Amino acid sequence: PVPDAPAPAAPRGYRAVFAVTEFRAVFAAHLLSLLGVVVSELALTVLVYDLTGSPLLSALTFALGLLPYMIGGTLFAGVADRYPARRVLVVCDLLCAACVAVMLVPATPVAGLLALRCLVAAVAPVFTGTRMAALTDILGEGDLYVLGRSLLRIVSQSAMLIGFGAGGVLLTVLSPRGAITVTVVTFLCSAALLRFGTRDRPARAGAGDGGGGGTLLKESLSGARLVLGDRRIRALMLLFWLPAMFVVAPEALAAPYADAIGAPPAALGLLLCAMAVGHIGAELFVGSALSPRNRSRIVLPVAAAGLLPLLVYVVRPGLPLALAALALAGAGAAYVIGLDQWFVDAVPQELRGRAMTLLTAGLMTVQGLGMALAGLAAEFFPVHQVVAGSGIIGTVCTLLLVAEVRGTAPGRMSDTEGRDGADRHVTSR
Template sequence: MGGSRLFLCGQAISLLGDGLAVLAVPLLVLQLTGSPVLSALAAAPRVIGYLIGGLPAGPLVDRADPWRILLAADAVRMVVFLLLAAAVAVHGCPVAAILALACVAGVAGVFFETALAVAVRDLYAGPRLLRANGFLETSGQLSLVLGPAAVGVLVAAEGQEAALLTNAGTFAVSLITVWRTYRQLPNTEFTGTAETSDPKRPAALGAGVLGSVGSEFWTGLRYLVTSSVVAAITLLQAVTALGLGAETLIPFFARERLGASAVLVGLAVAGGGLGGALGALIAAAVGPRRSPILLCLTGMLLTAVGLALAGLAPGVLWLAVANALLAGASMVVVVVVRTLRQQVVPRELLGRVTSTARSLVLAAAAAGTLLTGLLTRLDGDDPRPVFLGAAVFVAVSTASVWVGVLGRTARRLDVFDRSNQCAPTSS
């Protein structure tokens, strides 16, 4: 199997591990404490990870070898879940220690995601880059459906320990495939130091790097703000995340306003996961033949349509279809923006710009969730106006960004030109 294909397969399994962790850790905490508050806290390691590791991750990835960071992050996550499995086996492990381990895994995940953006750019070019990002996002969406389901089966059949060991195994597989891919890259030997003669091989992490993390973070932030295209696509993604805060109201809407059973509520929520996976596939298939800017804007407008349809839903099936549309359309935006960023941003700044942009988008998502919840409460617990308002917000914001920035650059920006499409890559 070619190195790049092996790498993608390993990442699909790693993403399944992320999906397993979504339910495995909260279930463990709930089993030990019975506390919904602590269980909810255990479900937020990614958010906590970005709060802790979002600032240093970008500069360190840019200055160190991103492939070694991938290896280290996988090793850390594998060890964390082995320790959690051991905690189940011996009983009596403090909940604080379990939450701390979950946060360590979350921080490692932030470093992994940041380094992955650089590694994928190193492996793929032209339409292959877009397809690789589409494959990764599809795998991530499917993992959110398959992962929790697999945890439920494993816990019921073999117990909590089996689910945690399986989670550790997924990161072990990712570790092996990253290592093998790394060894197959040209002009590289897996030795104690990075090959500085290869431009894809930054010098190994040194003591001076740690002292300059803050200044280098600001360098990346300045680039993000001053590059009109990068700032505009990041703003579009943040607007999407803010508007999609209304998506968190779908279970409440289905249950409390539409009177749906628990099974039908699950159907409405599952529509988002399936739609997101389909959207990532569509972006990978259609993206190389279309203008990335226009594709991104189309995804934004379809997201607004999905939000509006959700607000008008007379029943659960309609709501599930609307959720699939808005999740799929927003996933097109995610895939195209990620690829644009990898193509446009200089490689030496990509880690910083990636981690900063993701932190901003995550903050927008959290703000959207809080805001839509408050507005629904103020409107007598009726989420319909909130969905419709979010649709108008996304549509107006998209038009404003197009008129203000992207309309002037869409025709001359061609990151998927023929020369890039023909660039050699590893296989």
């Protein structure tokens, strides 16, 4: 008899994530909408400058992409758990498409353009938090979820590199409003992919006692209180936020640093890209080469050492050494792959949408704050000292936070240690 052919091996790693049909729809929607957002940011900045001739208002257009994140993420976070995820995602995409479409109307004043920019930015953390929580339904709460989140982060980093280049090319052949039209199309395509490519699931708040009653604002603020009131969840969230706040200093000061070392104009682009390149490379390696157990093992050591490459700026390095330091600092962000798993394990299902919306909002806010503080410090100290100082202060703060995360690890604290009544509510499953 002819022996049976061996069954084909199940896909592993990133291939296993792409084998999930729903994730492919989410991935494609993310890629389309993200490229559209990057292009629209560049085009809207040019449009505002063309209309006003004001560098301040042009720069403010970029800043407004960060400032409303915490407001939207705090006040509207309850949406992520109160309504079915697919409905929230589609409505967010359609709302953003409508806002961008109004930007195309020639009669829209500059104040209106900036207000619409704020609205799109306020919707973004709700969309992202809902999608992060929905991934646990699509991919489960284990390794597939972690790798799926990793892929979306890689896309985000790559889109920044590709999107600004694509936007620049588009603006050579289209007017700013013509380029913004592309964003309307990408939002509509994203909405269609999510509507027809993912399953309709019930609202998450029905899974427990974390929501479902009261006003949306009350649910959102209550969710923030419950999430931040839990010592373990709070420590993990800060471990996402704190290193990100300090690592943005060299990017915020890339232009003055390039000028200070007498680098050619092309150096600015290299300084802005180096960290993203390091991040993408490290994330791909950790996600594909390390087991879930080893990814968990490296979280705290890599987080603790991630900002150390910035200390090279003490010696005011030339372009090659600065680029190497930035790439290494970007690679340090790979610790978040293991941290993703810890976070989803720590947050109860009924609070997951609100927790992840708050996580996203806070991450964008602290990065904006970090850039602003770095710029302020550079008014009083040389740029290279500011970047090195960010590395030193950030490392000290991260080491203290690592000790807190280690102290809240399961098995190292009782169910009630360091928690109040609200905390006990969060940890009940």
